[in-house]
Amino acid sequence: MTPPDTTPPAAFEWRSIQRGRRLRPLEWLVERGIFAVSLSAIVMVFLIFLFVAREALPILFGRMDSSVAQEQMTVEEMKALPEAEQARLVDMSLRDFREEDPETIELLLEVKAEEMQTIPDDPDIGANTVSWRYLVFPHQWTGYDQPEYIWQPVSQIHKYNIVPLFIGSLKATLVALLFAVPFSLGAAIYVSQLAAPRTRELLKPVIEMLAGIPSVVLGFFALIVMASVLQDFFGYQSRLNALVAGLALGIAIIPVVFSIAEDALTSVPRSYTQAALALGSSKWQAAWRVVLPAAIPGVFAAVVLGFGRAIGETMIVLMASGNASILSWDPLDSVRTVTATIAAELAETVFGGHHYRMLFLLGTLLFAVTFVANLVADVVIHRLKKRLEGLA
Amino acid sequence: MKYQKLLTLAAVLVAAPFAQAGQITVKGSDTMVILGQKWAEVYMKKFPQTKVQVTGGGSGTGMAALQNQTTDLANSSRPIKPKEVAECIKVFKKRPTEYKVAMDGLSVFVHESNPITEISLPQLEQIFTGRITNWKQLGGKDEPITLYSRENSSGTYEFFKEHVLQGKDFAAAAQTLQGTASVIQSVAKEPKSIGYGGAAYGAGVKHLKVKKDDNSPAIEPEEKNILDQSYPISRYLFIYVNPALDKDEVAAYLKWIRSDEGQAVVKDVGYFPLPPQWRS
Numbered sequence: 001m002t003p004p005d006t007t008p009p010a011a012f013e014w015r016s017i018q019r020g021r022r023l024r025p026l027e028w029l030v031e032r033g034i035f036a037v038s039l040s041a042i043v044m045v046f047l048i049f050l051f052v053a054r055e056a057l058p059i060l061f062g063r064m065d066s067s068v069a070q071e072q073m074t075v076e077e078m079k080a081l082p083e084a085e086q087a088r089l090v091d092m093s094l095r096d097f098r099e100e101d102p103e104t105i106e107l108l109l110e111v112k113a114e115e116m117q118t119i120p121d122d123p124d125i126g127a128n129t130v131s132w133r134y135l136v137f138p139h140q141w142t143g144y145d146q147p148e149y150i151w152q153p154v155s156q157i158h159k160y161n162i163v164p165l166f167i168g169s170l171k172a173t174l175v176a177l178l179f180a181v182p183f184s185l186g187a188a189i190y191v192s193q194l195a196a197p198r199t200r201e202l203l204k205p206v207i208e209m210l211a212g213i214p215s216v217v218l219g220f221f222a223l224i225v226m227a228s229v230l231q232d233f234f235g236y237q238s239r240l241n242a243l244v245a246g247l248a249l250g251i252a253i254i255p256v257v258f259s260i261a262e263d264a265l266t267s268v269p270r271s272y273t274q275a276a277l278a279l280g281s282s283k284w285q286a287a288w289r290v291v292l293p294a295a296i297p298g299v300f301a302a303v304v305l306g307f308g309r310a311i312g313e314t315m316i317v318l319m320a321s322g323n324a325s326i327l328s329w330d331p332l333d334s335v336r337t338v339t340a341t342i343a344a345e346l347a348e349t350v351f352g353g354h355h356y357r358m359l360f361l362l363g364t365l366l367f368a369v370t371f372v373a374n375l376v377a378d379v380v381i382h383r384l385k386k387r388l389e390g391l392a
Numbered sequence: 393m394k395y396q397k398l399l400t401l402a403a404v405l406v407a408a409p410f411a412q413a414g415q416i417t418v419k420g421s422d423t424m425v426i427l428g429q430k431w432a433e434v435y436m437k438k439f440p441q442t443k444v445q446v447t448g449g450g451s452g453t454g455m456a457a458l459q460n461q462t463t464d465l466a467n468s469s470r471p472i473k474p475k476e477v478a479e480c481i482k483v484f485k486k487r488p489t490e491y492k493v494a495m496d497g498l499s500v501f502v503h504e505s506n507p508i509t510e511i512s513l514p515q516l517e518q519i520f521t522g523r524i525t526n527w528k529q530l531g532g533k534d535e536p537i538t539l540y541s542r543e544n545s546s547g548t549y550e551f552f553k554e555h556v557l558q559g560k561d562f563a564a565a566a567q568t569l570q571g572t573a574s575v576i577q578s579v580a581k582e583p584k585s586i587g588y589g590g591a592a593y594g595a596g597v598k599h600l601k602v603k604k605d606d607n608s609p610a611i612e613p614e615e616k617n618i619l620d621q622s623y624p625i626s627r628y629l630f631i632y633v634n635p636a637l638d639k640d641e642v643a644a645y646l647k648w649i650r651s652d653e654g655q656a657v658v659k660d661v662g663y664f665p666l667p668p669q670w671r672s
Contacts, residue, residue, distance in 0.1 A: 344545060
């Protein structure tokens, strides 16, 4: 009699892998760890957005008032007011006000009277310039000949029209994409499809090395060298403008667009190219008419990533765009982008004041713009992929 | 040399019993960071017992730190605003003490090839608000004017806006740069441009003489004219302090800054010393 059949250990292990035996504790731990890390990334993005949006909430819901209108009063007139009114004037709660000693109150009222003297004589002082009406529509301010979109936050009347800033951002980004996309796509097609292996080994890392240039160095280069060369060449009016900033931005995004597009093109199966070549097409025809259409979703993703990087880039535009908040689509005018505005102005704002909250609103809107762009791109990529698979 | 060293040593030895070891923190205006650090450096060499720590961040940041009592002294390139005074009073129960510590004059720069040599304040106002847009209107060549301004977080911007533009907005087309040095660099490269900045800066560009109005004499932005205030665009630089802290080392430091010795440092870093009546 043979003993009951026991599976040999080796076979047992082999089968257990096939069936997915329960994980060993260590493996389980590692798996959970990786999951936690990826989850925390999502949570982090969400928390950052929440924090930025929270600072902008009062403006978003129209609960903030930036009007500078105030009555003119003397200290005696203020003292005659009821306590609650006085407390409001010196910006204290009634309880704090009652506990404060009379000399301090007197001083505070004196200062308040001085503040009232500084209020400009301007019909617009009552305007709540952080309400949406003033944020997105033009308004004819005192001293202007027609309704205009004005971003002048440090001013007697704080003017916060966000339209010129967003147009500025878009303008610089468009110039960057128009410059970078043809270049990087061309390079990607050449490197992945046409180049000899030795050239490819050389070109790929060299282009990707562009990503290693710190953006402040690129901005510096654009400010000192590119601006002068381009102005001498084209002879336009403002030395720093959307064209200079856009070209420098373009250099910054070339490696991003290139390396993703190159990956997409390389991952198209070799058999496609071989089939096209076998049917008598040239190498170029195979690359342009067969491989590129097959890789379109990936190429599109590359362009969208380039867009995101360009619109969020700060240092280059801060240094090379001229930072004038003009509303125009002419690429030869100076631009002020959303990111440069936040970077340049945040340090000097009053914590919790309307200028501070306004900059956070800009950040929130910028976040929303890139998020929507990514979302739309994702949908488009999915559709393209489906169509390609349906045709194949 | 030897005697000098001995003298310094003697001075330190004599001063030592009076000076207490202490730390003074100074925060505020970016315009004044270099000046503040130079003061601190020279002062600490002389009185090694006192440590002076200077940081920038902007005049507004300095005021906020003064209210929160995270700094002893606040540097400011503009006078304190009533709102800031009110915040200080709530904490200190007194107004913060203001010290004028140096003077600065703002120059108006054009390219060296520009034929124009003088300009009046009303003309400047019209140029920078975008009413005058061609050099022809000022008697120059028939060329459009390119404007250079400063970023709106700078004290120089606010001062120019208040005193030259009379509070009006800068033209939207004015390009804003991060510092007086970049304004000068850009103006030096562009024949059609005009910019403004600290008077002490500026090789490679032409400083215009400024007239208070069309009928007054044109004044050059020189030390003499800035000190007697005949040059129309000059300002004081300030230090603010909580009156309760204005004693011992802090008071000694503030006194030294306004002494002839402290004022000599001002000239070294490119501002203008105080007129005698403000010195200690």
